[in-house]
Amino acid sequence: MFTNTKLAKSVKLACLFGAASTAGIATNVAAQAEEGANTVEKIQVVGSRIKRQELTSVTPVVEVTDFEFDISGNLNIEQKLNELPSTLPAFGPSSNNPGDGTATVNLRGLGTARTLVLVNGRRWVPSRQDGVIDLNTIPASLIEKVDIITGGASAVYGSDALGGVVNFDLVDDFEGVEFSALYDITGDGDGEKFNFDITMGGNFADGKGNAVVYMGYSERKPVFQADRSFSDVALTESGGVLVPGGSSGVPGTRVFGGPTLPNGEVLGIFEPDGSGRAFQDPADRFNYAPDNFLQLPQTRHTVQAFAHYYLADEARLYGEMTFVRNEVPQELAPTPAFLSSLEVNPDSPFFGAGVQTALDGERTDTNGDGIVDGDDNAFLGFIGRRMVENGSRQSVDTRDAFRVLIGVDGAINDYWNYDVYLSRSILSQSNTLNNDVSESRFRQAILVTDDGTACQNTAGGCAPLNIFGAGNISQDAIDFINVGATNLTTIEQNVFLASVAGELPFTLPGADEAIGLVLGFERRRDESNFRPDTFLSGGDVLGFNAGRATVGDYSSNEYFAELSIPILSGHDLAEELSLWGAFRSSDYSNIGAVTSYATALNYKPTEEIGVRVGYQRAVRAPNVSELFLGQSNGFPGATDPCSADGITTDTDTALCLATGVPAGQVGVFTQANSQIEGLFGGNPDLGEETSDTFTIGLVVEPLEGLDFTLDYFDIEIEDAISVLGGGVANVLDICYNVVKDVNSAFCQAITRRPDGNVDVVNVLNENIAKISTSGIDFNVNYSTEVGFGLFEDTSTMSVNFRSTFLDTFDVQPVADLPDVNECAGSFGNTCGIPRSKFQYNARVNWSTGPLTVSGLLRYLSEVDDDTIATAGVNRNDIVVPELAKAYYFDLSAAYLVTDDFKVNFGVRNLFEEDPTPVGDQQQQANTFPEVYDVLGRRFFLSGTYTF
Structure with missing residues (x-):
């Protein structure tokens, strides 16, 4: 049996004095003893590269164990983190x-690009051009635990x-072989989820090495909003109530500001026979909801391998390899074709007689x-025009x-x-778009x-397109105007760290432990390339967002240091006093x-009470996107x-x-759609x-099995990277309600259509003024034995309570303007998804x-x-x-059938809590579906067999 006594001693001293490998938050260092497999366990590091106990961590910390994933039946990681x-x-x-097929995490609501995701303490594969990690690429079955450190941590x-x-x-x-499987289904009998994993591992070379191979398959079935x-x-x-609505792009073709018909009505919509009438709002709007997914389908294949080998007593070679394929389709309602200055032939038989008469007076010298x-x-x-004859739009991300x-x-x-390592990550994404419409062919036809x-122009095999009335488009016309697109993205990241x-x-007088020190160097290079299809890059599409190529790269060279200084220990009113710093x-x-x-x-005056105070200055460089x-x-x-509902x-x-x-x-005019086009x-x-x-916290461990933490946090981000003014809604508000200057950058960003509706708002990326948030985290853990049980005379009861009170979440879009969007406890077009003032989760386990x-x-x-907080609207x-x-x-529940076979089963959202329906301020599906449960009761069953 291989023996690594010097390395084992070094690890022991690291555990005693606070030094840990800078490979990350947790590093495996194993040493085999002569007698048996006496393994040195993982060095646990929370909020620092220097080891410390969770209850005395630098910033507020949450730990989620593998038990939490198993007992919850979570196939997708983001659902547990959310x-x-x-x-x-x-x-x-x-x-x-909105969506792009990824699953992400957003700490403190400050944005996914401001949340750093690591795996085994190291950077993972970026899945988007903003560097954000797709949690779908992390195998849930392999998770031992998740450490969540909130607040700025760039220094570390x-x-x-x-x-x-x-x-x-x-x-x-x-070591061994483990099979695991999961099945999940809603109470309505749909939205099924399947998962199957196999993990195999073992030692080799007389215990000098170990290799692990993991393979996993996951599948998620769709649920539509219609379900x-x-x-x-x-x-x-409308009229002070929620009513069926939808889009003003309708199967019969909506005309904005149309000519006057012979009967005195203004042409607003076409009947199937080509006759026209006034548009009835909202009765004539198109219901786009049924065609949209409420749960996206997904297929995932994962292969992961880990290995290490002791080259000598003082040197361990280790490696990791990961391959993940994710396929996530999105489905949207048929293409909404919104076009200005549409040239038509008034003599066309597609028009009824009254419409022909009205259009005859609109002729101009076109020849x-x-x-x-x-x-x-x-x-x-x-x-x-809603192109229902063309079918639903599909976007498939692989x-x-x-x-x-x-x-x-x-x-x-x-x-x-x-510790020295080199990693290389490559992501290749194919985005296939189906059932879109070419604008140029649309106008031609x-x-x-x-x-x-x-x-009139027969080029390219043009077929006449009759959009004037629902159901009038021929298959030949569909074949002519229908286009698809394939867009390719590649992302590369290289990291070297030593x-x-x-x-x-030496130690300071009054301290029992030595000063811990970490020194290191990191070099990182990020490169990304998005190559859109010709139709997309040229803007010749109506149903999907046109876009141009995104190509760029940047690199960084970084030197870092971390110092832990024990000052006092074991004294009256100073059980522990230590100072930590990082640069x-x-x-x-x-x-x-x-x-x-x-x-x-x-500072711990006694064994039972501790106080922690921290300050961090963090920096984030702009990413490729x-x-x-x-x-x-x-x-x-x-x-x-400027609209009737907005003034x-x-x-x-x-x-x-x-x-x-x-x-x-x-x-006076009615806003055409609740969504307004922005150019990004x-x-x-x-x-x-x-x-x-800035954080200040109290840690109390009053008795065995009980501890609680109370932490105040205050985070302020200056020169925050966002879009101009903080978004389309903000630019409109700032222009017309705040600066009121036609020459300002905000008013100049707005263009309008002839009927008065906003055409587009240009909101390119900018360093806006400030984002700040503050609040309090309160967490309690308690575990005790009780004097009864089903299988034994005693059992264990444990309680875990996590909560956050959000005091402020403010966004100041422009530095020299006093306007601040106060978003704590709000939701809507300005503040985005709901930010509850108070939320908690409490888990009770009985074993x-x-x-x-x-x-x-x-x-x-x-x-x-x-609008209540940001615009002063009366509720x-x-x-x-x-x-x-x-x-x-x-x-x-979890039940250990044998020492080798375990099952988990349960129900989520047992009482089938439904979301509150909302109208124009919704995200999608009349609610905010990632915040509030939209599928109702779910049942799951999983099993794990190890041999």
Whole structure:
């Protein structure tokens, strides 16, 4: 049997004096003793590369164990993380539109790009051009535990850690074979989930090495919005109530500001026979909800391998390899074709007689002969047509993630160890778009001959397109205008890290432990390339957001140090007093040199009570997407202040006229859609973000088995990278209600259509003023034996309570403007998804012999429509002023059938809590589906067999 006594001694000293390998939050260092397999366990590091107990960590910490995943039946990691009070739900299984097929985590609600995700303490495979990690690429079955460190941690871990760090500890040292499987289904009998995994591992070379191979397959079935009563109709607000609504792009073709018909009505919509009438709002709107996914389907294949081998007593060679393929389709309602200045032939037989008469008066000199007569065409100012004959739009994302890592660690002497590794990650993404419509072909096919049998321009095999009335489009026309697209993305990341960790050869007077020190160097290079299809890059699409290529890279060289100084220990009123500090100097190829630093004081007057105070200055460099994103279109929810529903006493009506609203229409016209088009894109001149995080906490362990922590946090991010003004809704508000200057950058960003509706708002990336948040975390853990049980005379009861009170979450879009969006306790187009003032989850476990029964209660406090806080709107004037508080209760159990076979089963959302329906301020599906449960009761059964 292989013996590594010097390395084992070094690890023991590291555990005693605080030095740990800088490979990350947790590093495996194993040594085999002569007698038996006496393994040195993992060095646990929380919030620092220097080992410390969780209850005296630098910043507030949450630990989620593998038991939590097993007992919850969570196939997808993000669902468990989204339950935590310190996170704000991000993209996940119900993120269809918006969504991109990824699953992400968002600490403190500060943004997924400001949350650094690590695996075994090291950077993982980026899955998007903003560097964000897709949690679908991390195998849930291999998770031993998850450490969540909230607050700025850039000094320790580098850029991206402004909101905090989420580290996944995976099994990487295993002997034997383990099979596991999971089946999950809703109470309605749909939305099934399957998972099957096999893990194999063993020692080799007389115990010098160990290798582990993991293979997994997961599948998730779709659920459509049509399958649930609260989401099968798109709701809108009208007459002070929620009513069926939807899009103004309709199967019969909506005409905005059309000509007057002979009967005196203004042409607003076409009947199937080509006749026209006025548009009835909202009765005529198109219900786009049924075609959208409420749960996205998914297929995932995973192969993972870990190995290590002791080259000598003081050197261990280790490696990791990962391959993950994720396929996640999205499905949206048929293409909404919104076009301005649409040229039509008034003599076309597609029009009824009354429409032909009305259009005859709209003719202009389109043939250039200087005479307006029957040989000329007419223009419709703006139309909206829902292309139901073309079928639902489909977007299929296939991501292949590959990562390989090789490193060596070991002991320099009895007091110091080292770690050096190199990793390379590559992600290839194929995005296939189906059932879109070419704008150029659409316009060509609309313009037909007088008899309607041919296009005026027959190039390319043009077939006449009759959009004037529902169900009138022929298959030949569909075949001509239908287009698809395939867009390719590649992302590469290379990381080299070298570090030493150990202890200095002296202690301070009054302290029992030596000073711990970490020194290291990290080099990272990120490169990304998005190559859109020709149709997409040229903007010749109507149903998907047009976009251009995004190509860029940057690199950084970083030196870091970390110091732990025990000052006092074992004294009266000073059981422990220690000072911790970290410093990182980074030189980025795109922004130059920046520094981040942190310090914390931990004080325990007695064994039972501790106080921790910390400050961290964190830095985040702009990523490839923020710097180089090719301009693309998006459609966020927003309210036009010049419309009938958006005008307030603050709105400058003269400015509305000056920016393109027709005379007499300010505060009168109806906004065409609740979503307004924005033009988004990168900015190579962006600077870095900086954040200041202050925490002060109390740790109390009054008796054995009981502890609680109370932590206050205050995080402020300056020069936050966002879009101009903080978004489309903010730009509209700032222009018309705040600055009221037609020459300001905000008003200049807005263009309007002839009917007064906003056409597009240009919101490219900028360093906006500030984002700040503060609140209190309160957590309790209690475990005790009780004098009864089913299989024995005693059993164990444990309680875990986690909660967060959110005091403030403020966004200041512009530095020299006093306006601040106060979003704590709010939701809507300005503040985004709900930010509950108070939320908690409480788990109670009862273990008796081989059986564990567990109950989880989650609570989200009520949230207000953000126009109440940000615009001063009276809550009595709002249709849905508040989303009600929500309680979710999960009940589950684990049973050890034999020493080798374990089963878990349970039900989630036992009492089938439904979300509060909301109208124009929704995210999707009449609610916020990643925050509130949308599928109802779910049942799951899983099993694990090991031999």
